[in-house]
Amino acid sequence: MFKQLCAVMMACAILSGCAGKSGSELYGEDGGWKDDVNIMDLKTTGLTDKLKATGYDVVYFKLDSSELNAEARANLAKQAVWLKDNPKALIVVEGNCDERGTTEYNLALGEHRANAARNYLMSNGIEAKRIRTISYGKDKPAALGSTEEAWAKNRNAASVAY
Amino acid sequence: MTLIRFFVLVFFFALPAAAELRIDVTGARSEPTPVAFPDIGAYTPETQAIAADMARVIESDLVRSGLFRIVNRDAYIQHLASVSDRPRFADWQAIKAHALIQAQLDAMPDGAIRISFRLWDVFMQQQMEDRVLSTAPDGWRKLAHRVADIVYSRITGETGYFDTKVAFISETGNQRKRTKRLAVMDSDGANVRYLTDGADMVLTPRFSPNMREIAYFSYKGGQPRVYIMDLATNASRLVGQFAGMTFAPRFSPDGRKLIMSLATRGNSDIYLHDLATGQTTQLTNNPAIDTSPSFAPDGKKIVFNSDRSGRQQLYVMDADGGNVRRISFGEGSYATPVWSPRGDYIAFTKIKDGQFHIGLMRPDGAGERLIVNGWAVEAPSWAPNGRVLSFFRQEPWDERGAGGRTKIYTIDVTGYHEQLIPTPQDASSPAWSPLLH
Structure with missing residues (x-):
């Protein structure tokens, strides 16, 4: 292997007439041969489904509110435990609203809900970098239909692991 | 011509301004104002087709505003063959039209279409508008909205909004x-x-x-x-x-x-x-x-x-x-x-x-x-x-x-x-x- 490499380098030097620069212009000082990148298999498949299966992935809110009630805080505390048990998992917290508000206000409200959940997870020791937030306003309802029951389910912050 | 204008001016100023046809769009609800809108005069198959389409759009704009209704065309007594025909106001008063839109569509030598139209106050027997507008034939829809805007604007005193x-x-x-x-x-x-x-x-x-x-x-x-x-x-x-x-x-x-x-x-x-x-x-x-x-x-x-x-x-x-x-x-x-x-x-x-x-x-x-x-x-x-x-x-x-x-x-x-x-x-x-x- 070493002999072959020497032969290639010599041939290259002879052809180009400048031994010191072979390859460096294209690949920088390290050359193109450096290969100490270590790819780790985190072996964490199905994170989305796993978090969902816990039932702690979603917390619900009162009408027009982004305040976490006792049940929501308890769920988030358990979600934080799950995140600690699955340290390689990242989450996006999706903030949602029922359809009984205006589009723009609901975008803001969804954002506030997602961040209320995020802040509580952070206060339970989860690093900020693991949690992204997004608001879907009233445009990603979890429950179908225009009923009080559906609206209650759609006022949520839902964590999706990946 | 100058003489006519002089007399129109004298006539106009001799009357209280409120007598002119005017719809107050900010006021209480009122019945739609009846407008007579005879077919737009057109003299070639091409302009006849466009004129019919334009008439539909103009009528639809005016009616959709809620401020106007078009008097049933079967009731019209006078046949206005061209935009230069003088309306017989008694004929239009008889069918209870308050305004009359008289229009004609012509093809220009360069291929453009040209609409000439007049808006009349039937009771005052006065011309409220006399306009000639032109565009390429494929702009007929916009042209129609513009005509409706002018009619709306002249009668209500507000800017039109159809050509939007x-x-x-x-x-x-x-x-x-x-x-x-x-x-x-x-x-x-x-x-x-x-x-x-x-x-x-x-x-x-x-x-x-x-x-x-x-x-x-x-x-x-x-x-x-x-x-x-x-x-x-x-x-x-x-x-x-x-x-x-x-x-x-x-x-x-x-x-x-x-x-x-x-x-x-x-x-x-x-x-x-x-x-x-x-x-x-x-x-x-x-x-x-x-x-x-x-x-x-x-x-x-x-x-x-x-x-x-x-x-x-x-x-x-x-x-x-x-x-x-x-x-x-x-x-x-x-x-x-x-x-x-x-x-x-x-x-x-x-x-x-x-x-x-x-x-x-x-x-x-x-x-x-x-x-x-x-x-x-x-x-x-x-x-x-x-x-x-x-x-x-x-x-x-x-x-x-x-x-x-x-x-x-x-x-x-x-x-x-x-x-x-x-x-x-x-x-x-x-x-x-x-x-x-």
Whole structure:
């Protein structure tokens, strides 16, 4: 292997007439041969489904509110435990609203809900970098239909692991 | 000719001004004014076809305004063969027409079409308008809207609004998988043009004052933010670089700035973004939700929505964010305030007792009046004359996620004359364009 490499380098030097620069212009000082990148298999498949299966992935809110009630805080505390048990998992917290508000206000409200959940997870020791937030306003309802029951389910912050 | 004009002037000044045909669009409800509109004269097969189409559009515009009705053509006594024929006013008075539109369409040697039309006050026996307009044949629809605008404007004293566009969100699919596309159409629902393909959900389009751009909100790339689309190229550009979600955009009256909300880390405040320099100024700083800002037409004040009092209310502040004061005090939640282009009203959405309403109030909050109500009505947008609003209604979804139909309507500031704008698919979030001419 070493002999072959020497032969290639010599041939290259002879052809180009400048031994010191072979390859460096294209690949920088390290050359193109450096290969100490270590790819780790985190072996964490199905994170989305796993978090969902816990039932702690979603917390619900009162009408027009982004305040976490006792049940929501308890769920988030358990979600934080799950995140600690699955340290390689990242989450996006999706903030949602029922359809009984205006589009723009609901975008803001969804954002506030997602961040209320995020802040509580952070206060339970989860690093900020693991949690992204997004608001879907009233445009990603979890429950179908225009009923009080559906609206209650759609006022949520839902964590999706990946 | 000069002599005739002299006599017309003498005649005109000899009468009280109020005697002329005039509809007050701000007043109480009145019966539609009867207008006689004989067939548009045309003398070749080509112009006859276009004239018939134009007559339909003109009639539809006038009737949809709610202010006019066309007197049944079977009743017409005089046959006006050309636009130069003098009306026999007794014949038109006999069928109780208050106004008469007399028009003729000709083909020009260069291929253009030319409409000549006169508007007559039948009782005063006076000519109110005498106009000749021309365009390429494929511009017939716009030409027809322009004629209707002139008639509307001459009789009401208000600027017309038929030759305008409406940007909106075209919706398809069920509640689980709703596709929302940015689209524009003529004010009567014709010429729908789709501007996005539906791959990314888009919301809340708003025209720039010069009508060359639309600001809108999109989930493009999985990151919800405000974009501006150039209507000439259909290319969109991201507005600014912000660590958070930008939403609720509207242009300043001079078109140089965009006012919008920025939500970061669970707080939504209002920001002013200079489109030329990229400079951004924070206007509100409050832990509550501040959103839906809208400029006064003089650019000096901004109305917005905030829940800082515990419930959504409307506030007015100076353009630099100073001098904030609350203007809404009624029961319920107030949202989406929009300042009229005339400056005299602020339109809003109100949610009270499980019902949605579109309402109006003066900029100081006085004179609140609800003009539309329904299970879900939202997104008032002013016609450029400030006398008509568009908005949308939504129906409830059933338990399988079907239904939820959205449709765009227009209504007068009086609260009368609600009219559907027919669209090929469901349609929401209308944004009326400025006047095109």
